[in-house]
Structures are given as structure tokens and as C-alpha cells.
Amino acid sequence: MEMPFSPSGALIKHPFAGLLLGEGPFRESAVPPESGAAFYVNTFRLDDPLPWKIPAALHSLPEPEDGLPPAPEIRWEAPSPDAYAQVFTEIMGQIASGRLVKSVPATPQFGELQPPHVPRELIRRAFGSSPSHYPYAWWTEKEGFCGASPETLFHQQGRRLTTMALAGTARPEDEGVFINDDKEIREHEIVAGSILSRLSPCGSVSRTPRRVLNLGTLIHFVTYLTLEADRPLPPDHWIRLLHPTPALGSQPRTEETLAQLDDWRSRLRCPPHFGAPFGLLLDGDFFCLVGIRSMYWQGRRLALCTGGGVVASSTLTHEWRELKLKRETVRHSFHLP
Numbered sequence: 001m002e003m004p005f006s007p008s009g010a011l012i013k014h015p016f017a018g019l020l021l022g023e024g025p026f027r028e029s030a031v032p033p034e035s036g037a038a039f040y041v042n043t044f045r046l047d048d049p050l051p052w053k054i055p056a057a058l059h060s061l062p063e064p065e066d067g068l069p070p071a072p073e074i075r076w077e078a079p080s081p082d083a084y085a086q087v088f089t090e091i092m093g094q095i096a097s098g099r100l101v102k103s104v105p106a107t108p109q110f111g112e113l114q115p116p117h118v119p120r121e122l123i124r125r126a127f128g129s130s131p132s133h134y135p136y137a138w139w140t141e142k143e144g145f146c147g148a149s150p151e152t153l154f155h156q157q158g159r160r161l162t163t164m165a166l167a168g169t170a171r172p173e174d175e176g177v178f179i180n181d182d183k184e185i186r187e188h189e190i191v192a193g194s195i196l197s198r199l200s201p202c203g204s205v206s207r208t209p210r211r212v213l214n215l216g217t218l219i220h221f222v223t224y225l226t227l228e229a230d231r232p233l234p235p236d237h238w239i240r241l242l243h244p245t246p247a248l249g250s251q252p253r254t255e256e257t258l259a260q261l262d263d264w265r266s267r268l269r270c271p272p273h274f275g276a277p278f279g280l281l282l283d284g285d286f287f288c289l290v291g292i293r294s295m296y297w298q299g300r301r302l303a304l305c306t307g308g309g310v311v312a313s314s315t316l317t318h319e320w321r322e323l324k325l326k327r328e329t330v331r332h333s334f335h336l337p
């Protein structure tokens, strides 16, 4: 497939409809359209007043053929552990004082894409990732982002909402100890329990037992949850109810803990869209990803951002290694060295 792409666009892989490309220019709206297609693009803080982006045209793209052009050269800078170590210490202090149970600091590695390549070429490289990943992208002429996320915030079909708790990370070869690791189990159960308690007042909820999701280069714990809602509610309601789950946000989630996380993220220079909901509304069906495993760009400057859950038993070295492991996974999903 030739690389499109229109000067502005959006792309997502939908579980049933496949790979869909929205071509700009987009009409922006505070509310979703009654019918047709609209992308939902917002920041982690949900501060875009017009998050519904209605494309000029929507195209279905064929499954990617094999074969990619050689990888573009990217000059990566070594990520600096100092700011991360400082934030980690502050989070552990908040946990020790009982004000916080969990938080998810996220930090980027910066790089410079070398000419003649442009970052939009990266989008095509994320298409061919495994069936457990959903490629997504959003771009204008000057900036954009692209990733392949294994995490859905929810999929809304009528009154049914399917969602997941995805948290707890290890290398696939460590699965034997991972499944017995109290810290990873606790990190996961904080997320699953929080989603369950947010959804329970809204209807009848069921959850699967915790299991291991193998993504090839990483494993996670995953729990799937399904809600049959008592009444139909618009996508924005569910976005605000669920985002951020403690897989990306702080537990407990209060104005104060959200503001604190915002401060940590900006000190770590985390891109504003990292971990935000990214979705597609298609005639009443709304599929929404959590925007992780991604790269962000302005001009040729790139940021590859990753985060990881911090709980009472976390250690700095372990967390720093996990961020590195996740960055390697992102590079792998973009077929980059």
C-alpha cells in the first residue's frame, strides 16, 4: 500500500471494521454527531473543548502487505533518570503517607528523525503489529502521534460496554514468577477493582478472572469486564467515568491526585496526548483505545513515551527497567532497530 496520507488525518484499527483512515480537513465538535463517523481525539487532561473530529472522508484500508521500506534513521538521546528518580521518590512519599495507593509516571525518550524522512512515514510501520495491538494515529502538517496500543478504554455497542484492566508487566520468559508476583498482582487488582467499582452502579457487570496476555515482547495481566448498562448514555459519559483508570492515572482519583499527576507528567515532559482516550464513533458504535505504546512528533523531533504503575512495593531500578523494556517493545512494533 502506498503511504497516503492527506496533510491531516486520523487512523485506527477497529476490532470488526478493520483499518480505517479519516481524511482531513476535520470538522470539530463538542458533541458527537447523530450518525456517521467521528474520531475522538483529546489530551490526557481531556481539555480539548472540541474533541470530536469529523473527517471529510472515511476510507477502509486493506490489510497491510508484507514488506516495509528500510527503517529511517533516528538519533535517540539517552533518557535522563534524574527527573524520574525525583518524581518516583515523591510518589513513594505520597503512598507512605496514605494519600495515594498507586500512580503512573510516564517519561519520554527524545529523538531526531534524519532527513529525508518525515515522521508520517512511521504510521505505515505500525500497521503490521500483532492482532492484540490496535494501531492508531493522528496528524496535521506540523505534528502528530502514532502507536499500536494493546489497551482499550472501552467498546460501546448499544447498552453493552466491554472494557479491560491491563496492568502488571514482565518479560515473556519470566511468566513463571510473574504469575506469583504479589507486587504485579496488586498493581493489576487496583486497576480491575477500580473499574469494577466505577461501573457497578451503572448496571450489571461481570469480570473474567485475571489472566496473562502475551504480546510477544511483553506480558501483562489482563481482566475483561462487561457492563450491561441500565440506560443508554453517550460516549462522553463513559469516557469521563473511566478515564484515567489506575492503569494510567492515580488511585484514588480525586481533583488533587489528578493535579499532582499532571505536575509530575509535565516535569517529566510527557506529551499531553500520552495515555489519553483515542476512539472512533461509527454509527453509534464507539471503540476507544488508551493512547499508549506511541510516538509523538513536532517537525522531525520525536518523543517515545512510556509509563509504569508505581505501588508501595515498587523499586526505582525495577521501574526504570520496565520503562526501557516498554520502549524496546514500541520500537519493535514500529519495526525500528
Ligand SMILES: C=C(O[C@H]1C=CC=C(C(=O)O)[C@@H]1O)C(=O)O
Pocket (backbone or CB within 6 Å): 104, 106, 151, 166, 167, 168, 169, 220, 246, 247, 248, 292, 293, 305, 306, 307, 308, 309, 326
Ligand atoms: C502506561 C503503560 O502501560 C500500561 C499498560 C499495561 C501495563 C502497565 C504497567 O504494568 O504499568 C501500564 O499500566 C505504557 O506502556 O506506557
